[in-house]
Structure formats: C-alpha cells, structure tokens
Amino acid sequence: MSRTCDFCNKKVLVANNISHKQSGQWAKRATKTKRVLYPNLRVIRTADAGSKVANRNICMKCYKKRDTLK
Numbered sequence: 001m002s003r004t005c006d007f008c009n010k011k012v013l014v015a016n017n018i019s020h021k022q023s024g025q026w027a028k029r030a031t032k033t034k035r036v037l038y039p040n041l042r043v044i045r046t047a048d049a050g051s052k053v054a055n056r057n058i059c060m061k062c063y064k065k066r067d068t069l070k
Contacts, residue, residue, distance in 0.1 A: 003057075008061070014035070015036075016035065044056055044063070
C-alpha cells in the first residue's frame with residue numbers, strides 16, 4: 001500500500017527529533033534523530049464512470065471534506 005493520498009497527494013514526511021538541550025553551547029551538539037510522520041489514511045471504495053469499483057487511499061482531511069460536500 002502506498003502511503004499517499006490519491007486526492008491531495010499528501011505523503012510521508014521525514015523530520016528530526018531534537019533533544020531539549022538546544023540553548024547555549026548545546027545548540028551545535030543537540031542530538032538529532034530521524035523520525036517519520038505518516039499521513040492518516042483510510043481506504044474507501046469508489047465507483048468510476050464506467051461503473052468500475054476501485055479502492056482509493058484518502059487522508060482524513062479529504063474524507064471529511066468529501067462528507068460535507070454531499
């Protein structure tokens with residue numbers, strides 16, 4: 001399963017965890033470790049124009065927006 005939203009192309013983000021010692025002399029030596037931020041995805045079934053049913057990955061922001069447009 002790809003971890004991207006099929007509607008808004010929201011993807012996985014990579015960020016740094018930085019330790020609390022960030023001031024003074026520690027600013028250059030604060031430990032930084034990689035972390036991964038995954039989008040909140042949900043799998044829904046949609047019908048295309050040709051009445052084909054397809055599974056789509058959709059993030060919750062798009063999912064909520066889709067519900068209000070109905």
